[in-house]
Amino acid sequence: MLRKIGILTSGGDSPGMNAAIRAVTRTALANGIEVVGIHDGYKGLVEGLYEPFNRHSVSETIAKGGTILGSARLPEFKEEAVQLKGVEKLKENQIDAVVVIGGDGTYRGADALTKLGVNCIALPGTIDNDIEGTDYTIGFDTALNTIVDCVDKLRDTSNSHHRCSVVEVMGNRCGDLAIYSGISCGAEILITPETGYDEEAVLEKLRYLENQGKNHAIVIVSEKVCDVKSLADKISRVTGFAGRATILGHIQRGGSPTPSDRVLASRMGAKAVELLVEGIGGHCVGIRNNEIVSMPIEECVGMPRSSRRRFYRLFDRLV
Ligand code: ATP
Numbered sequence: 074m075l076r077k078i079g080i081l082t083s084g085g086d087s088p089g090m091n092a093a094i095r096a097v098t099r100t101a102l103a104n105g106i107e108v109v110g111i112h113d114g115y116k117g118l119v120e121g122l123y124e125p126f127n128r129h130s131v132s133e134t135i136a137k138g139g140t141i142l143g144s145a146r147l148p149e150f151k152e153e154a155v156q157l158k159g160v161e162k163l164k165e166n167q168i169d170a171v172v173v174i175g176g177d178g179t180y181r182g183a184d185a186l187t188k189l190g191v192n193c194i195a196l197p198g199t200i201d202n203d204i205e206g207t208d209y210t211i212g213f214d215t216a217l218n219t220i221v222d223c224v225d226k227l228r229d230t231s232n233s234h235h236r237c238s239v240v241e242v243m244g245n246r247c248g249d250l251a252i253y254s255g256i257s258c259g260a261e262i263l264i265t266p267e268t269g270y271d272e273e274a275v276l277e278k279l280r281y282l283e284n285q286g287k288n289h290a291i292v293i294v295s296e297k298v299c300d301v302k303s304l305a306d307k308i309s310r311v312t313g314f315a316g317r318a319t320i321l322g323h324i325q326r327g328g329s330p331t332p333s334d335r336v337l338a339s340r341m342g343a344k345a346v347e348l349l350v351e352g353i354g355g356h357c358v359g360i361r362n363n364e365i366v367s368m369p370i371e372e373c374v375g376m377p378r379s380s381r382r383r384f385y386r387l388f389d390r391l392v
Contacts, residue, residue, distance in 0.1 A: 074172060075350060076107060076167065077106065077109060077166075077168050078101055078169065078318075079109045080109070080142070081114050081117065081173040082143070082174045083174070084114070084144060085200075086184075087198045087200045087215075088138045088327070088331075089198070089215060090133045090174050090211060090338070091131070091137050091140060093174050093341060094131060094140070094174070095134055096342025097172050097297070098128065099131065100343045106350075109125055109127075110124045110130060110141075110142050110365045113122055113144065113145040114143075114144050114146070114179070116145040117145040117165070118159045119162060120162075121166070121382065136329045139327070144175070148255050151180050153189075160186065171192075172356065174195075174280060175198050176204060179195060180195045180204070180370050180373065186283060187355035192355070193354055193355065194357070196338075197210040198212060201247050201250065202211040203249070204359075205373045206368055208362070212334060213249065214334045215334045219321075219327075221254055221258055223293060223321055225258060227240065228259075232289045237305070237308050240294065241294045241296055241321065242293060243325050244265070246266050246296075249381065250325070251295040252381055256387065256388055259291070260292065261278070261291055261292065262290065262292040263374050266298060270299045272307065275292065279312045280313075289314075301318040302318045305318035312387060318340075340360070341360070344358050348367055353367070355369055355370055355371075357373050359373075
């Protein structure tokens with residue numbers, strides 16, 4: 074019998090986490106299940122940073138960025154002894170099940186807890202869209218909107234100055250933010266983990282574009298693939314463009330979630346509670362072809378994300 078569930082956010086925050094917390098809370102309460110907000114991720118779970126939630130605890134939160142529960146990293150949670158302490162704390166507080174929102178590491182924590190007897194459901198909360206088992210993660214759409222807004226502005230100014238803007242976006246070794254923003258902004262060149270980095274090919278392409286009469290260019294680069302400042306300097310030295318590097322950084326993580334992220338988070342949050350009511354644990358929730366689905370966490374953690382090859386083909390056709 075499911076009487077009380079906990080909810081926590083863990084890893085990096087992402088816009089839409091609050092909408093998911095709200096959906097879990099309201100759906101659980103509507104099913105007669107008590108809800109406890111667990112502050113600061115697995116650290117709070119182990120230390121007992123628990124707050125009983127009622128429906129007003131999540132009022133006025135759907136439009137807020139970040140996470141009202143806070144997030145913290147607790148690397149020691151990989152150790153079974155620490156996980157067992159968490160299980161004890163949950164039992165002391167009569168918490169039967171937990172919904173966690175986060176990335177790959179957060180998923181692993183949820184899987185471990187389920188194996189120790191506490192049913193957990195994991196929701197994909199990260200702007201990077203780097204989790205297998207779902208077409209989109211909560212926060213991706215908002216971050217994409219932020220990037221597109223910034224790059225559109227950079228394009229206005231680079232247009233007037235024969236400039237090549239080299240823009241670094243986040244992604245944590247996943248090129249989705251780059252490829253989606255590249256298509257959306259009409260970028261000329263993409264550098265992602267999927268494309269790899271060939272400096273000479275990039276410079277060659279820019280010279281070709283110059284010869285075609287282009288007076289500005291946008292290069293979108295996924296973080297951790299190349300040094301955008303060195304690339305921009307090289308562009309200034311060996312092409313006719315003035316290279317300028319912009320690292321968008323944490324601005325991509327902030328802001329009010331888009332309607333798409335709010336709806337996605339709400340659907341996923343409701344599904345998490347449905348699964349727990351059915352007695353299912355150790356699953357993660359995803360969206361596939363606009364259907365909310367779930368599958369065992371083990372099938373998703375540490376897996377390479379399915380390829381976006383058709384998006385890259387589209388990008389190449391549009392330049
Ligand atoms: P992001 O994608 O934003 O980095 P994440 O969930 O992958 O999010 P991590 O820092 O990797 O972020 O993991 C968050 C927390 O999950 C860790 O601080 C730790 O408490 C827990 N965790 C990570 N890996 C494991 C693991 N193998 N087993 C159990 N718990 C884990």
